[in-house]
Amino acid sequence: MQNTKEKVTASDVVIEKDKTAKGEKYNKYVKDMTPTHNIFKNILNAFLVGGIICTIGQGLINLYASWGAGEELSASYGTLSLVFLSVVLTGLNIYPKIAKFGGAGSLVPITGFANSVAAPAVEFKKEGQVFGIGCKIFTIAGPVILYGIFSSWVLGLIYYILLQLGVV
Amino acid sequence: MEDKKSNKMAGKQSILFANPPVIIAGSSVVGKKEGEGPLASFFDQIEEDPMFGGTSWEDAESRLMKRAAELSIEKSGFRQEDIRYLVGGDLLGQLIATSFGIADLEIPIFGVYGACSTMGESMALGAILVDGGYADKVLAVTSSHFAGAEKQFRFPLAYGNQRPLATTWTVTGSGAVVIGSGDMGEETAGKNNKNGVVKIKGVTVGKIVDYGVKDSLNMGACMAPAAYTTISQNLKDLNVLPDYYDRIITGDLGYVGKDILIDLLKQDGYDISSNHMDCGIEIFDRNTQDTHSGGSGCGCSAVTFTGYIMQKLTRKEWKRVLFVPTGALHSTVSFNEGNPVPGIAHGIMVEAC
Incomplete structure (x- = not known):
């Protein structure tokens, strides 16, 4: 994680031969070069x-x-x-x-x-x-609906078990 | 045989044509937003209707492309049956705009896909066909439409979201050129052609370059390494320095990609900061048009070339240009499966006649 503090330069990217390392370096370099919203x-x-x-x-x-x-x-x-x-x-x-x-x-x-x-x-x-x-x-909302229903089912199950155990 | 072949090959990836083909005519048709941008006065037609009289975005882009193709043929002074082959492509599905847009023209076609670098690929193949003697007149065409591209690659238009500052704005526009054999230059320039002609001296075919960027909303960063490799290779193949060209013009790197490209090329000892230009930066005014990093899409480099760059060359304000349309080889499927977005860039050496 210390590496994230160090600034990666274009030269580091170009001279790196290993493909994975090159990708990592380039991504870090791109992050420095890319403006973000306030x-x-x-x-x-x-x-x-x-x-x-x-x-x-x-x-x-x-x-x-x-x-x-x-x-x-x-x-x-x-x-x-x-x-x-x-x-x-x-x-x-x-x-x-x-x-x-x-x-x-x-x-x-x-x-x-x-x-x-x-x-x-x-x-x-x-x-x-x-x-x-x-x-x-539902191309955008689909995941919200599916996992919303799924998580309410899981919570319902937990609630039911706790209810049977007399915890709640 | 061997001699004849090696005559045209230059260095590792480049071609220098024996009898350089010429661009007899170019056309540019753009949408309303592009027509409000800094290059407005250079375009042939500005269409206010985003549907181009059609019923869907795909239909709209097909009509847009057809209009650009017909206009370039008209400007060349020839008829559509004079055009031997057509090389073209677009971004939609399996080349929807190309398939449906130019079917009526009844010109034998090579459909190509090079993402936003398609204009470069089409022109390169067109010029190769002409110089090889396989055709005397070839039409190279491409298009993109903001709404169609958003629908296919991002979100439905009415969906509310915030675009990051690195994103680019897909150009609604289509550019087409008619490429003819070199000896036609003089003859046609005098004929029906008000634009004069531009010579295609050679091409540098690009490799797919992947530096592992997975952010499809920062396409400038995805494509900059491809532009860097193609430009660097072109300079090596020709054994020249960047100042050999009056301008080195990339397709749609935008502000983010431009900075990266200049930085990367410096590592190879090439300084292009004084003569580099990017179509995506030129086509919109980011301060007033809210386009963030610039324009993109096949149409971006295509209409900037046929509108702006060709005029600069025919007026001899520039003598020699390396035109490098850039493409991000991104699909929603490969993206969802965790793949990075590789880039591609083709270099076209164009000269004033």
Whole structure:
């Protein structure tokens, strides 16, 4: 790990004969040569956008609650509304602009998930209802759905075992 | 027999043509964003409609390529039945744009894939066909489309994400050239041709070079070693120094790749910092167009060549150019299977007539 501190130069890369070592050196060298986004600015933007999305969500929940929906029902309506808004903004090509600015702030809330499902649906519509939308709608969200369900199954199993043992 | 062969071979990887073929005409058709860039005034056509009148991105790129191919034939003063062979390729699937775009032209075709270096490969093969006497007129063509490339290699367009600063922006554009035999130069230049002609003196065919970079969003770094090996080999094969060329012009290394290339070539004792240019850097203004490291895609080097570089040569502002389109041999399958992204670069020596 000490090597990461040392700066690798182009000359180190060129004279290295071993292919694996050359690759490692070149990758280190490339890392030094490649500019990156300002992480503090990005984090700030992410908190701002994520915060705004969540505030809108809370506002909606309060609104539905004031209209007489129960606690659980207004939370569900709130989620549904955010998904709807995100899909509409995706269709209008506004959501990518929000995501470009907000990064993880727009990716982590449910709106990001909705965007990742709506975007392939728009893109692959040309390839047909079955092989286009049908097969490819979850190309981005698929892993989240699969492993989300899988991990909830595992947790459920653990909970069941603990329940049987009388721990919980 | 032996003599005749060795006449054209130069050094290890290069060819110097016995009777250098000429580019009779070149065409460049680009999209809206390219038409807002610094090179806008050099392009033949700027199309505002990203679909090019088609129904899908693939259809759009096919139409784009067809338009560029037809335009170059028109500019050459010949008819499409005069063109003996076509050499071309693109990035989509199994050459979707090439297959569907130019089918109507009914020209016998060699389909090639060299990722974003395709213009170099097409021109090299075209020139070899002509100098070898296998054809008198060859059309070399390639294209790329931002949306089609994003869909195939990255994410659907409407998916929100942040592009790292090392990424490049795929150029929507198609460039085509009509290559004719050397003795046609004078004759055709006077005929219907307003552009004058450019001579293809030779080529240096590139090797696949893999320095183990796995970051497909930093293609400049993936391709720079390939450009370095091809340029270095060209200079060795011809036994010349970089100042032999007025410009050494790479395809789409972008800002990141350019710095690496200059740095790597210095290790071989070649300083190209004063005469190096990169099509990807020239085609967009990164400060106003939000393209980060530059432009990329087959169309990037193709339209910069047919638009900008050819004009500089025919106006004799430059006498001799080494044009080095660069390609990242990346597929989503090889990437997901953990492979690095190898690079390729072909060098084309072009001269003012």
